Amino acid sequence: MSAPRRGRAPNAAGWRRTVPGRLLAGGAGVAVLARCTGGPSALDPHGVRAVQIAADWWGMAIAAAAIWAGVMSLLALALLPRQRGVDQWALAEDYRETPRGGLALVVAGGIVMPVIVLGVLAFVGSRALAAQVTPASPTAFEVDVTGHQFWWEVHYPSQQITTANEIHVPVGQSVQLTLHGADVIHSFWVPQLMGKMDLIPGQTNTTWLRADAPGVYRGQCAEYCGLQHAHMAFLVIADPPDQFAAWAAAQAQPASQPTDPALQDGAQVFARQGCIGCHAIRYGAGDTGGKIGPDLTHLASRGTIAAGTLDNTRGNLGGWIMNSQALKPGNLMPPMPMDGPSLQALLTYLESLK
């Protein structure tokens, strides 16, 4: 699970068969997806909430295994042959009587045992619930997440940050999450940090998370949301507070107007091809742009594109722009075929959006 990963993005094999894929397939990429701290295992927790649940799980698993083994042992004992040489269809000799031992077993195993076990479980459950609904430490700030088919819109209201499919948090600080559903129901889940909370159209859910070790944690949509439910991942990146602060400061900056002619070409392609209708690149306050797709103001600072599906490499980005439907069929972005020079200019421009 934690073995070194190949730098191959999930759909790479599929899209390399496409024409833009062949044209643009470059090096192995930076393999940002591979930076994840292990697989997204709930049993490899790195945040206070997931740690508590994992501990409860192990306790329950041991108790469950013991109960199962106990009942199975009783069953095995009950099946041991006790009489031999009897006609197999002969009725038990005492079949008219109800053995007291039998009734005692029903009361002991069917009532006393479960009442005790469930009593303990109710206590464990209530304690865990109480611990999970209140942040372990006062929340440092709020992150506002909106689920779309099939990507995550992320805002930091107090820091004036807008990004997508990536949530940066400072290690050791509780962060409040405010969750909305833009179209259908999605569910926010980072197994190594916390359990699920749905993003539901027409209601706002709030919860919190805290990462207690630096790392990149894979999050995934956990409520079936349509054709590309399987490709709606995101990353939670927990950095030491100073690194987080640096990231936040950079993200809060608007994009700078391109002065280099090559970049200006790319910006023109961005406008001319209609990208701007859905995607915003903000050059200043009040400049909003399209809000249908992810905000691209700091696209190049992100590790992945297509909601955690592909590493953010030039090749992947080009393939995505030319025909995203080949990579993630059913996503809402139409194919944007364009000539080679325009595409190269656009990519160069997009790669400058640090």
Place this chain on the structure above:
Amino acid sequence: MATVAERPARVATDERLTYLWETRPGLLGKLGTVDHKEIGRRYIVTAFAFFLLAGLEALAMRVQLAFPENTFLSPQVYNSFFTMHGTTMVFLFATPIQSGIANYVLPLLMGSRDMAFPRLNQFSYWVYLLAGLFMHAGFLLGQVPSGGWFNYVPLTGPIYSPGPGIDFWALGLIFLAFSTTAGAINFIVSTFKLRAPGMTLSRMPLFLWNMTVMSFMVVFALPALTAANVLLELDRKFGAHFYDPAGGGSVLLWQHLFWIFGHPDVYIIFLPAIGMVSTIIPVFVRRPIIGYTGIVLATVATGVIGFGVWVHHMFATGLAPLSQAFFGIASLMITIPTAVQIFAWLATIWHGRPVWKTPFLYVLAFFVDFIIGGVSGVMFGVVPFDWQVTDTYFVVAHFHYVLIGGAVFPVFAGLHYWFPKITGRLLNDRAGWLEFALVFGGFNLTFFPMHITGLLGMPRRYYTYPPNMGWDLLNLVETIGAFILALGVLVFVLNVLYSLRQGEPAGDNPWHASTLEWQTTSPPPPYNFRSIPTVHSRDPGWELQRADETTRYGSETFSTARETIGTSLHDAEPEELWAMPQDSGWPLLLALALAATFVGALSDWWWLVVLGLPGGLVAVVGWLWPTRMKVIAL
């Protein structure tokens, strides 16, 4: 029976009864039959066909998931398959196959000549068949529902699922509810009014108890699903906004309505199955059940508490913590009645002596796997744990342990157990052991690893997954297990086909069982019993060994018209003769008229709806029109 058959008076009685009760030959006779045995057989065969179909869908999904980033199925097809797999297994297999077995067995088990409403029974079957075909008709048009078996809005609303796919699903379920509701009412009234004289409530076979409680649950739970679907169709067809937050509607309304039905439905599937377990264990350990009263009380308690736990399907929707704590603890409580039954069965086995035949093997598999499903199930009562594993493969593992371990294994036990009653021939027991080994081994190999993939973070309903998440090997193992399981089912099918013709003749009571269905011939005559038996205990067949012949050959035959005896609810004292209806084609016509109405609603052919509804009314009048009874003057 040989000595009996030689007596001329009884031969004459048999002939008279056959004349009165038999189905006329030919297609029209078959279409119009109201014989519960014929209808029960049809239910079983149809439900099994849906089981195979949904099983094939599952195999295709397992092939797709065998390797990461596999491209065997497109996302559209995969999503349709998991939708139809779940929908078919729950609605068109699990409940109908148990209704089919119950339909065949129940009147025999209670010593009656038929169900309380034989024509309604026929109607239930036709509606079930037509609704099942209706729900699958989308395959012909490439418009297969793909909203999941739980069909959450807004994904399934008019904006995000345009086209008729979801309408096949929603209208199909409204249509199917006619069948399920009619069937449930039929079971309730039959149990309450047609038990053989002397079969007091405290002597009722446990299978009968379970079917009754299950039927009451259907009557109370199903309207919530129907209401949910009616509102959905109003949204989809007429632009209403019940589930549209932009129009003041509520997204969670669907979930509440769906799960108010959906959780009781788990018990609707489970209760008949464990009724079979309670029936089969005593026979194969050769002693009456221990803790009869406890089991009955537990069953009724399950039926009640089952309505108070639905919110545990919605813990991640952001409900108030107090409400989550309440439903978490309620979900824990429902374990107690099940534990009572488990230990009652254990005690019975403990004090009995096992006979190692295939039905008993499946009962043991039920113990092994259902308890795994049970102990993983109570964990969901710990709400934060639910948040972590809900909508992952851990849940998939859990409910397959509950539904296959808890219901399909008992159903297979029941099919092996009642096959000789239905056909007069035994299934081959050696093939049965082989089948069992493959099914049991394959099942555990498929579903146990899913607990682990779920904990490793693999969500449900993903048509593909990236490599190197720690899921690859386990998924491959699961796929191999699924094929072993399928092979076991294939062995069963071949065994059935072989044994239908070549199987060892069973005799009337091959298992030396105590219940009434075994106290007549195998297969039973059209009239079930020459004379309605009289019951003196919970185990009439075993009392027979005291040479009490009235159980088998009661004093009254009622052989001059289609009649059976109605008894009082509590003590089963004879009250009146029930005149039973003649065969009729009207229930089929009513079912067809309803089908036309639903096809019309689906296709926006409102003229067809306008024709279908009065057509149905005509069929109802025809159905109720007095018919000449076959009568024999003595």
